[in-house]
Amino acid sequence: MIDIKLEADTIDVSECIRLVSSASCGGINVFVGTVRNHTKGKKVVALHFEAYELMAEKELNKIATTAMNLWPVENIIIRHRVGELTIGDVPVVIAVAAAHRAAAFDTCRYVIDSLKKTVPIVKKEIFDDGEVWVAAHP
């Protein structure tokens, strides 16, 4: 099962774990991204996420489908926030359930690494004295 959603409100991590669970799985691997209070020595106040939503969901689906073909995993859940987040908030959750842990670990890493490369979601870092779109300029 693949379950993907962009969320305007708080991501419920326990709900992700509950949804991804399966009686035939021996483990669940969960990656929870959190908003860090600094970047390159600069204090971050908040992050603002925007997505090209339909395509973002489509790209996330491709990543999850590829992962399912690469590793023996049963369920993959992906949640990503849009909007304004503050320090400690959760912008992303990846939950993977598999019969054996190695596949769950590998899939979880593959999904978050791929997400950062191809999914049309962008973030702006907001500082005390300004803001910058992450990775926009070389």
Place this chain on the structure above:
Amino acid sequence: MKISILAFGIAKDIIGGTSLPLEVNEGLNVNELKELLGEKFPKFKELTSLMIAINNEYAMATDSINATDEIALIPPVSGG
């Protein structure tokens, strides 16, 4: 033909809105569209990358654009 281009993130800031109506030549391809945008909005040339999506899929440089396509500007992504 008349097309409309969607934008988000820094691309939205550069064009000054979430969509840009544009009158272009019939059969325009992705590369030509990017050149056109670069001339109109030089700030696009300063970005690390600029991809074009056609109907919610990343497009290749030589893909041609139709008036009925949903066209979107994809600035450098930074999800997660």
